[in-house]
Amino acid sequence: MSRVLIRNVSVLVVPEQGECRVDEAQDIHVQDDRIVAITPTGGLAAPGAPGTREPLFEVIDGDGLLAVPGLVNSHTHSPMVMMRGAAEDLAIEDWFNRRIWPMEVNLTAERVRVGARLACAEMLLGGVTTFVDHYFHADQIAAAAIESGIRADLAPTFFSSAGQDAIDAAFEMTRDLSTRHPRITASLGPHATYTVTDEDLRRTADRADGRRIHLHAAETVDQTRASVEKHGVTPIQVLERTGVLEAGALIAHGCGIREEDLPILQRYADRTTVASCPKVYLKLAMGEVTPIKGLRSAGVDVGVGTDGAAVHNTLDVWEAIRMVALTQKQREHDAEWMTLSDTLRLATRGSAAAAGLTDQIGVLEPGRQADIALVDLSAPHNQPIHDPRAALVYSVRASDVVTVLVAGQVVVRDRQLTTMDLTEVLAEAKDLAHTLVDLSQGGAVQHYAP
Amino acid sequence: MSRVLIRNVSVLVVPEQGECRVDEAQDIHVQDDRIVAITPTGGLAAPGAPGTREPLFEVIDGDGLLAVPGLVNSHTHSPMVMMRGAAEDLAIEDWFNRRIWPMEVNLTAERVRVGARLACAEMLLGGVTTFVDHYFHADQIAAAAIESGIRADLAPTFFSSAGQDAIDAAFEMTRDLSTRHPRITASLGPHATYTVTDEDLRRTADRADGRRIHLHAAETVDQTRASVEKHGVTPIQVLERTGVLEAGALIAHGCGIREEDLPILQRYADRTTVASCPKVYLKLAMGEVTPIKGLRSAGVDVGVGTDGAAVHNTLDVWEAIRMVALTQKQREHDAEWMTLSDTLRLATRGSAAAAGLTDQIGVLEPGRQADIALVDLSAPHNQPIHDPRAALVYSVRASDVVTVLVAGQVVVRDRQLTTMDLTEVLAEAKDLAHTLVDLSQGGAVQHYAP
Numbered sequence: 032m033s034r035v036l037i038r039n040v041s042v043l044v045v046p047e048q049g050e051c052r053v054d055e056a057q058d059i060h061v062q063d064d065r066i067v068a069i070t071p072t073g074g075l076a077a078p079g080a081p082g083t084r085e086p087l088f089e090v091i092d093g094d095g096l097l098a099v100p101g102l103v104n105s106h107t108h109s110p111m112v113m114m115r116g117a118a119e120d121l122a123i124e125d126w127f128n129r130r131i132w133p134m135e136v137n138l139t140a141e142r143v144r145v146g147a148r149l150a151c152a153e154m155l156l157g158g159v160t161t162f163v164d165h166y167f168h169a170d171q172i173a174a175a176a177i178e179s180g181i182r183a184d185l186a187p188t189f190f191s192s193a194g195q196d197a198i199d200a201a202f203e204m205t206r207d208l209s210t211r212h213p214r215i216t217a218s219l220g221p222h223a224t225y226t227v228t229d230e231d232l233r234r235t236a237d238r239a240d241g242r243r244i245h246l247h248a249a250e251t252v253d254q255t256r257a258s259v260e261k262h263g264v265t266p267i268q269v270l271e272r273t274g275v276l277e278a279g280a281l282i283a284h285g286c287g288i289r290e291e292d293l294p295i296l297q298r299y300a301d302r303t304t305v306a307s308c309p310k311v312y313l314k315l316a317m318g319e320v321t322p323i324k325g326l327r328s329a330g331v332d333v334g335v336g337t338d339g340a341a342v343h344n345t346l347d348v349w350e351a352i353r354m355v356a357l358t359q360k361q362r363e364h365d366a367e368w369m370t371l372s373d374t375l376r377l378a379t380r381g382s383a384a385a386a387g388l389t390d391q392i393g394v395l396e397p398g399r400q401a402d403i404a405l406v407d408l409s410a411p412h413n414q415p416i417h418d419p420r421a422a423l424v425y426s427v428r429a430s431d432v433v434t435v436l437v438a439g440q441v442v443v444r445d446r447q448l449t450t451m452d453l454t455e456v457l458a459e460a461k462d463l464a465h466t467l468v469d470l471s472q473g474g475a476v477q478h479y480a481p
Numbered sequence: 482m483s484r485v486l487i488r489n490v491s492v493l494v495v496p497e498q499g500e501c502r503v504d505e506a507q508d509i510h511v512q513d514d515r516i517v518a519i520t521p522t523g524g525l526a527a528p529g530a531p532g533t534r535e536p537l538f539e540v541i542d543g544d545g546l547l548a549v550p551g552l553v554n555s556h557t558h559s560p561m562v563m564m565r566g567a568a569e570d571l572a573i574e575d576w577f578n579r580r581i582w583p584m585e586v587n588l589t590a591e592r593v594r595v596g597a598r599l600a601c602a603e604m605l606l607g608g609v610t611t612f613v614d615h616y617f618h619a620d621q622i623a624a625a626a627i628e629s630g631i632r633a634d635l636a637p638t639f640f641s642s643a644g645q646d647a648i649d650a651a652f653e654m655t656r657d658l659s660t661r662h663p664r665i666t667a668s669l670g671p672h673a674t675y676t677v678t679d680e681d682l683r684r685t686a687d688r689a690d691g692r693r694i695h696l697h698a699a700e701t702v703d704q705t706r707a708s709v710e711k712h713g714v715t716p717i718q719v720l721e722r723t724g725v726l727e728a729g730a731l732i733a734h735g736c737g738i739r740e741e742d743l744p745i746l747q748r749y750a751d752r753t754t755v756a757s758c759p760k761v762y763l764k765l766a767m768g769e770v771t772p773i774k775g776l777r778s779a780g781v782d783v784g785v786g787t788d789g790a791a792v793h794n795t796l797d798v799w800e801a802i803r804m805v806a807l808t809q810k811q812r813e814h815d816a817e818w819m820t821l822s823d824t825l826r827l828a829t830r831g832s833a834a835a836a837g838l839t840d841q842i843g844v845l846e847p848g849r850q851a852d853i854a855l856v857d858l859s860a861p862h863n864q865p866i867h868d869p870r871a872a873l874v875y876s877v878r879a880s881d882v883v884t885v886l887v888a889g890q891v892v893v894r895d896r897q898l899t900t901m902d903l904t905e906v907l908a909e910a911k912d913l914a915h916t917l918v919d920l921s922q923g924g925a926v927q928h929y930a931p
Contacts, residue, residue: 421566
């Protein structure tokens with residue numbers, strides 16, 4: 032049995048409704064992979080203390096630190112860190128057709144593994160304890176996640192153009208990954224409503240067997256318009272009639288979700304969620320951001336993500352959280368919407384739901400997984416602190432994260448990874464980076480024409 | 482005579498037109514306050530080297546670092562760091578009338594000095610070497626700037642409601658600050674077109690005597706509409722007919738600048754600039770951002786700023802630069818506009834112009850002031866690097882800045898301030914923070930009703 036005590040720490044409390052708050056001077060008691068108690072400092076005898084018989088494995092001094100639920104990156108393509116900065120100043124069509132999909136001809140298992148290791152390092156150092164991934168060679172991503180100590184939900188990506196054998200292989204990998212490690216879950220990963228046929232979506236839903244379907248849909252207003260013009264239905268209607276919503280979906284982006292789609296999504300709100308990655312929508316000049324207000328009114332959980340670093344340039348979930356708050360206020364022309372508490376709830380409970388891990392992660396309370404980030408708010412850019420919630424949403428940097436636990440394991444201690452040799456991870460990525468962005472091969476894994 | 486040699490560093494080159502680039506393996510030679518040469522590493526004998534007779538004061542190893550022009554915060558109210566996080570989730574009316582202007586009743590010289598010291602610390606540690614300020618007790622801000630080693634242009638703020646003596650005192654302070662220190666320049670600081678009468682704006686322009694007028698104007702579309710309804714003219718037309726544009730202005734925000742204002746601004750483009758702080762426009766749900774494309778087409782220089790931390794929550798100019806790129810692409814529905822090069826040019830040459838320091842700062846070349854930030858891009862969130870310009874705009878963090886020079890003086894070395902005791906600066910700010918946000922006094926320094 033492993034034990035960790037985080038002593039004398041402030042704790043972010045995120046209730047289901049109402050205001051978030053910070054409780055000061057708390058002890059967080061961790062046993063194996065779970066939080067077993069949170070008590071006022073010194074109120075409960077520490078394991079290993081005189082008079083108790085339990086061995087104490089580690090005490091972390093939380094004095095001056097704020098404990099927050101480990102962040103969740105609710106939609107990403109982690110190995111794409113290898114293409115960071117290689118596809119700039121392009122609209123979505125050119126981004127896909129002139130850069131990303133031609134580059135992805137270069138994917139190999141090794142290159143994906145190297146990229147995933149770098150991604151896990153970046154995320155853990157920034158306080159991200161779970162990521163929800165959608166990419167090729169997902170077994171390599173699983174290996175990197177297991178090695179690094181991070182938690183992941185992995186969806187092996189497929190296009191209909193790849194043929195039935197490739198799709199079957201993706202299904203098989205989802206099944207295989209589901210049983211590999213307690214920190215790994217797996218989802219089905221059709222790429223999008225515009226790259227996977229309705230027939231294949233239907234087959235995916237039929238074979239879901241309790242697993243979620245993670246896919247891109249209604250990414251832009253233009254995609255929705257094209258879908259209506261070509262097929263007479265919105266992408267969300269496609270997801271309903273193919274059974275994807277019935278099976279349970281994580282919809283990436285959804286900026287093109289229409290008012291008329293909301294009642295549909297409401298019917299499946301117990302099993303269907305949306306991930307929002309707004310930095311990307313601005314950078315690609317997509318014209319809209321996710322209609323989070325409407326989705327929340329329909330009872331649909333929304334999480335926060337970065338998307339891949341080939342467009343977001345970082346896997347910094349703090350940045351993504353801030354962008355959600357800012358762009359939602361802008362979208363609704365309402366500075367009193369997406370408050371500090373709304374934003375923190377979305378980033379914690381919402382993202383946990385998007386990861387398919389409601390009740391497991393997302394909140395610091397007894398019984399939940401011990402996925403915890405300790406944040407140091409003492410640097411000048413956060414001081415003085417009139418409201419620590421405002422610091423978390425509007426001034427904190429990923430570099431303010433000092434210690435991170437996932438499933439009770441200390442994976443970052445004093446800003447250093449404990450699980451991987453960062454120098455080696457960076458060197459490998461640097462060595463292989465040029466091979467990923469090489470356009471001399473010709474061809475592309477897909478063509479964007481929604 | 483003081484000498485610094487930054488050896489074997491990469492250098493960001495920002496031409497007036499066209500693509501920015503990074504030159505690798507350069508030596509930057511600094512003498513006293515200026516850059517005297519930038520040469521391929523080892524190409525020019527270092528001062529102090531055998532065979533030369535000049536004494537060498539300091540060599541900085543630039544290996545693995547990228548030298549960029551010290552950042553410029555082209556519009557801020559630095560002491561408002563003392564109100565960081567104290568006015569959240571409010572629209573602009575309530576932000577002013579329920580929080581900020583009632584809080585500013587509490588301003589004292591000491592509190593402003595303490596806030597300005599903290600602000601200078603935050604900015605220098607993040608690579609900001611110049612800030613353009615607009616606030617009360619500007620002599621205290623000057624003292625903090627001089628002490629910290631940062632460069633500043635300071636505009637003592639005044640409202641017409643404060644009466645003629647207060648306005649005269651503000652004019653007097655501008656004159657006084659102008660001669661205080663080589664790193665300090667001063668501008669005239671009427672608050673805004675809606676808080677200063679046309680008569681007082683005219684008097685300001687008449688007494689400018691070659692100094693610039695830094696003020697808020699056309700901050701929102703609503704302000705412009707109100708101005709047209711009440712007075713029959715846009716705020717920019719007010720600035721023209723009162724002689725402010727003729728004298729030379731730095732216009733903060735300008736989100737409400739109309740198409741018809743552009744030909745007016747074009748006439749004064751040799752002396753009138755605009756500062757854009759887009760995080761604030763989203764956070765306050767102002768509905769628009771600065772029309773930078775139109776302004777640039779009219780030949781008007783635009784700089785990047787944070788505004789005060791009571792709304793921006795940081796004085797992080799990297800964050801402000803990124804928000805400019807993202808929101809401009811969004812505004813123009815054009816992912817190919819505000820490219821990496823456009824953005825970096827705005828943040829360097831544009832901000833230097835906004836600071837009234839064209840030809841002095843903003844570019845790394847011989848003859849310019851030695852205001853230099855050395856950035857370490859080796860951390861996972863920037864790696865691998867396919868394009869260092871993309872790293873600067875979309876992935877770098879202020880915490881990646883390791884060394885900073887202002888006017889040839891090393892003010893940050895290995896992420897530590899050399900000029901101030903940071904512990905003391907933070908402790909003072911913490912001690913006084915509650916006094917700034919106390920609303921029990923009643924009253925307000927002004928009322929927002931544009």
